[in-house]
Amino acid sequence: MGGKATRVAFGEALLKVAAKNQRIVVINADLGKSTNTVKFVEKYPDRSFNVGVAEANMIGIGTGLALEGWIPFLCTFATFVTGRFETIRVSLAYVDANVKIVGTHAGIAIGEDGYSQMGLEDIALMRSLPNMTVIQPGDAIEAAGAVEHIAEHHGPVYLRLTRQKVEDVNPPDYQFEFGKGVILDAGKGEGRDLTIMATGGTVYNAREGARQLRSQGLDARAVNVHTIKPIDRELILDSIQRSGRILTVEDHGLSGGLGSAVSEVVAERGEGLVRRIAVRDFGESGDPVELYKKFGLSKENIVAEAKKLVKKD
Amino acid sequence: MPQVAADIQHLKKITQEIRIDIIRMLTEAGSGHPGGSLSATEIVTGLFFHKMRHRPDDPFWADRDRFILSKGHCCPVLYAALAKTGYFPKEELLTLRKLGSRLQGHPYPGRPGERLPGVETATGSLGQGLSIAIGMALAGRLAKKTYRVYALLGDGECQAGQVWEAAMLAPKAGLDHLCVIVDRNKIQNDDFVENTLSLEPFRAKWEAFGWHVIEVNGHDISQVLEALEKAEAVKGKPTVIIADTIKGKGVSFMENNPDWHGKAPNREEGERAIQEILAARL
Ligand SMILES: Cc1ncc(C[n+]2csc(CCOP(=O)(O)OP(=O)(O)O)c2C)c(N)n1
Numbered sequence: 001m002g003g004k005a006t007r008v009a010f011g012e013a014l015l016k017v018a019a020k021n022q023r024i025v026v027i028n029a030d031l032g033k034s035t036n037t038v039k040f041v042e043k044y045p046d047r048s049f050n051v052g053v054a055e056a057n058m059i060g061i062g063t064g065l066a067l068e069g070w071i072p073f074l075c076t077f078a079t080f081v082t083g084r085f086e087t088i089r090v091s092l093a094y095v096d097a098n099v100k101i102v103g104t105h106a107g108i109a110i111g112e113d114g115y116s117q118m119g120l121e122d123i124a125l126m127r128s129l130p131n132m133t134v135i136q137p138g139d140a141i142e143a144a145g146a147v148e149h150i151a152e153h154h155g156p157v158y159l160r161l162t163r164q165k166v167e168d169v170n171p172p173d174y175q176f177e178f179g180k181g182v183i184l185d186a187g188k189g190e191g192r193d194l195t196i197m198a199t200g201g202t203v204y205n206a207r208e209g210a211r212q213l214r215s216q217g218l219d220a221r222a223v224n225v226h227t228i229k230p231i232d233r234e235l236i237l238d239s240i241q242r243s244g245r246i247l248t249v250e251d252h253g254l255s256g257g258l259g260s261a262v263s264e265v266v267a268e269r270g271e272g273l274v275r276r277i278a279v280r281d282f283g284e285s286g287d288p289v290e291l292y293k294k295f296g297l298s299k300e301n302i303v304a305e306a307k308k309l310v311k312k313d
Numbered sequence: 314m315p316q317v318a319a320d321i322q323h324l325k326k327i328t329q330e331i332r333i334d335i336i337r338m339l340t341e342a343g344s345g346h347p348g349g350s351l352s353a354t355e356i357v358t359g360l361f362f363h364k365m366r367h368r369p370d371d372p373f374w375a376d377r378d379r380f381i382l383s384k385g386h387c388c389p390v391l392y393a394a395l396a397k398t399g400y401f402p403k404e405e406l407l408t409l410r411k412l413g414s415r416l417q418g419h420p421y422p423g424r425p426g427e428r429l430p431g432v433e434t435a436t437g438s439l440g441q442g443l444s445i446a447i448g449m450a451l452a453g454r455l456a457k458k459t460y461r462v463y464a465l466l467g468d469g470e471c472q473a474g475q476v477w478e479a480a481m482l483a484p485k486a487g488l489d490h491l492c493v494i495v496d497r498n499k500i501q502n503d504d505f506v507e508n509t510l511s512l513e514p515f516r517a518k519w520e521a522f523g524w525h526v527i528e529v530n531g532h533d534i535s536q537v538l539e540a541l542e543k544a545e546a547v548k549g550k551p552t553v554i555i556a557d558t559i560k561g562k563g564v565s566f567m568e569n570n571p572d573w574h575g576k577a578p579n580r581e582e583g584e585r586a587i588q589e590i591l592a593a594r595l
Binding site: 028030031032034050053083111112113114116117284286287290294 | 342344345385411412413414417435437438439440469503504510
């Protein structure tokens with residue numbers, strides 16, 4: 001696998017935005033080595049806090065700093081921070097605190113550590129909160145763009161990042177555009193048979209799946225949905241207009257993630273079919289590639305599910 | 314001081330074998346947490362090979378003493394002890410962290426109907442185990458059972474608020490059949506505990522919360538056994554044993570080095586580690 005983990009791209013981008021914006025501070029919870037904030041801490045010791053293994057405290061402290069005008073980035077594993085949901089709900093989101101929650105180790109792709117360390121319900125939780133923005137970049141350049149954007153964006157943000165390396169899906173001159181899904185291989189497929197919408201670590205497989213489907217005569221297009229809340233309604237409705245079919249793909253639990261967000265828009269519209277590929281159980285330990293196979297996030301399964309969806313009317 | 318009748322030399326030999334199993338499992342898995350597994354080896358050995366009442370051939374025996382590994386990332390030491398006492402075949406250790414294995418990267422008791430014997434519950438998100446242990450201790454009292462409940466916590470883990478919510482409650486409930494052991498290896502994930510968020514005065518904190526406190530050298534198996542006996546003799550309140558340990562104990566290049574919190578040895582390092590463990594004077 002080539003590419004770069006989005007958590008690594010985050011650590012680099014953080015240094016850039018922190019140099020420009022002196023109000024950015026970082027709160028760690030004993031996982032700085034894993035979330036890539038170590039360089040920030042070295043460079044800006046006065047703007048760094050390590051609260052220890054104490055994620056609820058981290059959320060409160062971040063909120064307090066934000067209420068006083070600082071821009072805290074809370075950096076730890078996705079599951080540990082979003083797992084302290086009720087603290088985020090009342091202390092942070094309710095008051096629209098300008099806090100950036102950075103959750104790394106998204107999904108089953110973390111592999112061998114197993115379910116307890118996997119962020120699998122985090123999108124669902126964060127998406128359920130008013131005021132909260134949810135962003136999940138699909139490659140390194142997009143992660144960098146997202147970090148620049150959220151540093152300037154006022155209000156609570158949840159940024160979801162991968163532990164594993166992800167292949168580049170965007171061109172080198174890519175510009176991150178908040179709230180807008182990105183059509184991959186634009187111009188190569190019209191999506192007259194279906195649109196595949198993917199996010200985060202699964203975007204590459206979705207793009208490869210769409211390419212294979214096109215080579216087999218189906219007009220499939222792949223879309224990278226980096227902003228999950230607010231969701232790009234326009235692009236979803238456009239996709240439904242083209243084919244009536246959307247296949248969603250995500251390394252997250254079945255309930256409440258991208259698939260749910262897309263389904264809500266389609267259901268409200270009252271026409272069109274959605275099929276969801278997501279993690280349909282607790283995760284488990286294993287090699288990430290084997291896990292993607294087992295849980296249906298491989299390119300092969302994306303292709304198979306796409307074919308089922310296209311036949312289904 | 315209660316006299317402990319135990320074959321200390323035999324137990325020392327067991328700690329050596331468990332350390333080797335830990336290294337083998339982690340080398341084979343290619344990932345995992347050696348430091349805190351090695352530091353807890355004498356504690357886990359003292360419990361499973363001496364103190365605890367349990368029946369590996371009848372793992373769900375209702376009167377068994379309970380053991381909760383709250384610092385779940387250190388499951389290699391638990392799995393090694395379970396295999397060695399006969400809960401499951403020793404060969405299974407090499408399936409650690411592989412797809413389909415019962416030996417998950419953090420403890421998981423399995424789905425209903427396919428329980429992994431010896432693993433009481435799921436841990437891996439730090440700070441949660443002591444509350445579960447309290448629940449089991451309350452249940453034992455309700456059912457008029459005499460089992461004891463042990464919970465092993467990390468010192469970094471003791472930064473978690475839930476630990477202190479639990480710590481406040483156990484003395485209030487008079488749970489003298491509950492015993493916490495803190496593996497005080499002084500290192501957490503990123504750094505030394507002292508550089509991250511100091512716990513000191515640690516003993517005084519537990520005492521202030523109403524616990525009986527015993528401090529021991531966590532690598533001296535006789536001291537560990539004695540402390541476990543004394544804990545049982547304390548009435549009316551729970552006991553915490555603060556076990557002074559060395560993270561990575563037994564492998565010189567891992568000892569007291571935060572880099573070996575969550576990194577598996579490669580084959581060559583694994584071999585060197587095993588040779589060192591074998592060469593150590595017991
Ligand atoms: C709630 C939670 N936050 C963060 C982590 C990630 N994590 C795993 S081990 C560890 C450090 C634990 O240190 P300590 O309790 O001292 O364990 P030991 O040194 O005995 O391995 C951290 C932060 C976690 N497992 N759970």
